[in-house]
Amino acid sequence: QKEVEQDPGPLSVPEGAIVSLNCTYSNSAFQYFMWYRQYSRKGPELLMYTYSSGNKEDGRFTAQVDKSSKYISLFIRDSQPSDSATYLCAMNSGGYQKVTFGIGTKLQVIP
Amino acid sequence: GAGVSQSPSNKVTEKGKDVELRCDPISGHTALYWYRQSLGQGLEFLIYFQGNSAPDKSGLPSDRFSAERTGGSVSTLTIQRTQQEDSAVYLCASSSRRSSGVNEQFFGPGTRLTVL
Numbered sequence: 518q519k520e521v522e523q524d525p526g527p528l529s530v531p532e533g534a535i536v537s538l539n540c541t542y543s544n545s546a547f548q549y550f551m552w553y554r555q556y557s558r559k560g561p562e563l564l565m566y567t568y569s570s571g572n573k574e575d576g577r578f579t580a581q582v583d584k585s586s587k588y589i590s591l592f593i594r595d596s597q598p599s600d601s602a603t604y605l606c607a608m609n610s611g612g613y614q615k616v617t618f619g620i621g622t623k624l625q626v627i628p
Numbered sequence: 629g630a631g632v633s634q635s636p637s638n639k640v641t642e643k644g645k646d647v648e649l650r651c652d653p654i655s656g657h658t659a660l661y662w663y664r665q666s667l668g669q670g671l672e673f674l675i676y677f678q679g680n681s682a683p684d685k686s687g688l689p690s691d692r693f694s695a696e697r698t699g700g701s702v703s704t705l706t707i708q709r710t711q712q713e714d715s716a717v718y719l720c721a722s723s724s725r726r727s728s729g730v731n732e733q734f735f736g737p738g739t740r741l742t743v744l
Contacts, residue, residue, distance in 0.1 A: 525668070549730045560632070560719055560735030561671070568728065605671065613659045613678045613723060613731055615687075620670035 520544050523606055523619030532628050536593040540606035540619045543587065547608040547617075550582050552591045555603045555621065564604070565591070596626045630654070632736035634720050640742045641710055649705045649739045653722030660703050661723065661733060662695055666716040674718075677703065710743045717741070 523540045530536055538552075549568055553561035565580045567573045567589075573580045579592040589608075593600055606619040633652045641647050653660050662674040673687040677697040688694070692710075697703040707714055717740050721733035 523670075551730065551732075558737075560721070560737050561733075562735065563732050566728075566730045566732070568730065609731055611729055611731075613676075613725060615661070615673050615676055615684060616731055616733060617673070618663075618671040620668070 518543060520617050521606060521608065521619045524622055525620050527623040527625060529625045529627060530596055532596060532598060532626055534596050534626070536596050536600070536624060536626075538591040538593075538604050538606075538622050538624070540589050541587055542589070542608060542617075544608075544610075544617070545587075546610040548611050549609055550580070550589050551607040551616070552578075552580055553605040553607055553618070555605060557602075561605055596624075598626045598628050601625045632720055632722055632734050634718075634736035634739050636739060637737065638740045638742075640744065642744050643712060644709055646706065646708045647710055647741065649707075649718050649720075649741070651703045651705070651720030651722075651736060653701065653703070653720070654724070654734055655701075657722035657724050657734070658700070659723035659725075659731075660697055661721045662703070662705050663719045663721065664716045665719055665738070669716075671719070674705070707741075710741075712743050715741055715743045 551566040555561040570584045581590040603621040605621040609616045661676040664672045692708045695705045717738040719738045721735045
């Protein structure tokens with residue numbers, strides 16, 4: 518079993534839809550939870566991060582962590598075609614410790 | 629400012645040849661990471677360097693893979709006697725830990741390696 522599980526998709530939604538992306542993990546030591554966005558033929562870029570449990574909102578994006586269930590989510594409201602990308606969840610135990618990534622979910626938002 | 633750069637952007641080589649991939653991190657970043665990304669495999673951690681500490685090599689898949697970081701800046705990933713299964717995109721990232729404690733990694737565009 519992988520430390521971080523993520524459905525690779527692809528996920529196809531109409532423009533304006535609410536998108537829900539999720540990951541589960543098994544390592545209780547993980548404290549920092551991140552979402553990276555990767556456009557085709559580009560390197561990933563950090564989109565959002567949270568520490569410990571709870572919600573964090575940034576514009577149309579909301580990151581949610583439930584440590585008791587070892588489950589994290591990223592919600593995208595009013596999705597746009599420009600949101601079409603692969604979204605990778607990532608997590609680590611802190612500091613410069615190596616970051617463990619999910620496989621990534623490929624999202625396509627159709628105009 | 630300049631981001632992470634990698635060279636070459638594409639590399640095609642024959643099975644059995646050695647290849648060197650280069651990464652120039654963001655100036656001032658003390659941590660540097662190498663990953664491999666294959667279709668359907670996600671980001672696979674290979675190695676990371678942090679300051680003057682011994683590198684964490686726990687992700688290197690075999691002794692054909694090695695990496696060094698000279699002067700705490702530029703890094704080179706070397707793959708000896710390449711195999712077809714080494715074909716992948718090799719990504720480098722450098723890190724700036726935010727005051728919040730999160731390890732924010734900045735990625736380069738990657739080197740697409742094809743082993744024929």
